[in-house]
Amino acid sequence: QQQVKQSPQSLIVQKGGISIINCAYENTAFDYFPWYQQFPGKGPALLIAIRPDVSEKKEGRFTISFNKSAKQFSLHIMDSQPGDSATYFCAASMRGSNYKLTFGKGTLLTVNP
Amino acid sequence: SAVISQKPSRDICQRGTSLTIQCQVDSQVTMMFWYRQQPGQSLTLIATANQGSEATYESGFVIDKFPISRPNLTFSTLTVSNMSPEDSSIYLCSTRRDSMNTEAFFGQGTRLTVV
Numbered sequence: 192q193q194q195v196k197q198s199p200q201s202l203i204v205q206k207g208g209i210s211i212i213n214c215a216y217e218n219t220a221f222d223y224f225p226w227y228q229q230f231p232g233k234g235p236a237l238l239i240a241i242r243p244d245v246s247e248k249k250e251g252r253f254t255i256s257f258n259k260s261a262k263q264f265s266l267h268i269m270d271s272q273p274g275d276s277a278t279y280f281c282a283a284s285m286r287g288s289n290y291k292l293t294f295g296k297g298t299l300l301t302v303n304p
Numbered sequence: 305s306a307v308i309s310q311k312p313s314r315d316i317c318q319r320g321t322s323l324t325i326q327c328q329v330d331s332q333v334t335m336m337f338w339y340r341q342q343p344g345q346s347l348t349l350i351a352t353a354n355q356g357s358e359a360t361y362e363s364g365f366v367i368d369k370f371p372i373s374r375p376n377l378t379f380s381t382l383t384v385s386n387m388s389p390e391d392s393s394i395y396l397c398s399t400r401r402d403s404m405n406t407e408a409f410f411g412q413g414t415r416l417t418v419v
Contacts, residue, residue: 223406225406225407225408232412232413233412233413234308234310234396234398234409234410234411234412234413235347235396235410236409236410237407237408237409240406240407280346280347284406289335289352290400290406291337291349291352292347292349292408294346294347294348295346296345296346297344297345297346
């Protein structure tokens with residue numbers, strides 16, 4: 192049973208455009224929702240994270256929107272750049288499981304120049 | 305951030321053999337995690353390795369297939385035993401600074417191909 196569903200599987204955006212990746216979760220006990228960015232040949236690196244007590248968190252061009260009632264959260268990349276081309280994973284975890292991460296299946300983002 | 309060195313970075317192995325992957329962290333950490341990332345797929349947690357105790361394996365993973373060592377607070381190994389082509393994946397180690405810190409850090413991964 193997949194606890195975190197991520198879409199789309201792949202995304203192509205023009206430079207300067209907005210990239211939007213969506214995730215939905217099932218377990219209401221999750222209380223930490225990070226996004227990881229992975230470049231080819233590298234391990235994932237934390238990009239931005241949110242807790243369910245806020246509806247939005249912004250760091251530079253990256254914003255997480257969180258809808259607790261719908262059990263959904265999304266990553267918005269504003270002014271997308273070719274250097275943003277990578278695979279993005281959403282994840283969820285909870286204190287009760289010692290913050291063990293459950294990952295979505297990933298989105299391959301390509302930003303065309 | 306935590307710096308994690310993982311080796312080998314890649315290997316091609318014959319079926320039926322075993323490969324041990326090493327993970328070194330630049331500071332002492334309580335928990336280390338081992339993940340598998342199959343081609344084009346997500347990360348699946350294999351096990352959690354705490355120093356001084358047996359590793360805790362996730363559903364679908366067993367110690368006989370993926371034995372783990374954690375001899376000290378900066379080092380861990382994962383062995384992939386009796387390999388088959390289905391074991392071809394990227395294996396990643398991960399850690400957090402401490403139990404209260406939610407941010408996870410990852411090594412660069414070991415790309416394993418079994419022929």
